[in-house]
Amino acid sequence: MKSFSRSTRIALLGAGVLALFVGVAGAGVCPWDCQPAPNGSVDVPDLLTLLSQWGTPGSCDFDGCGTVTVADLLSLLAHWGTCV
Numbered sequence: 001m002k003s004f005s006r007s008t009r010i011a012l013l014g015a016g017v018l019a020l021f022v023g024v025a026g027a028g029v030c031p032w033d034c035q036p037a038p039n040g041s042v043d044v045p046d047l048l049t050l051l052s053q054w055g056t057p058g059s060c061d062f063d064g065c066g067t068v069t070v071a072d073l074l075s076l077l078a079h080w081g082t083c084v
């Protein structure tokens with residue numbers, strides 16, 4: 001097993017914490033990318049997923065009301081495009 005200097009270990013720890021923070025901060029930034037395997041864009045697969053969940057709970061229930069409704073559809077359309 002390779003051993004690292006103290007400063008290298010601290011740098012690696014810092015990078016790991018930063019990566020974790022970015023990952024956690026990024027999670028949920030783009031809930032409109034609600035297809036089963038999110039692809040980084042709000043696009044046709046998300047629209048089809050939303051329509052397939054219409055009137056039921058699902059990943060496209062953005063407002064958390066318990067069912068996918070027209071409010072969720074309008075929210076998806078308002079965020080159409082690349083997730084940022």
Ligand SMILES: [Ca+2]
Binds near residue numbers: 034035038039040045
């Ligand atoms: Ca998508």
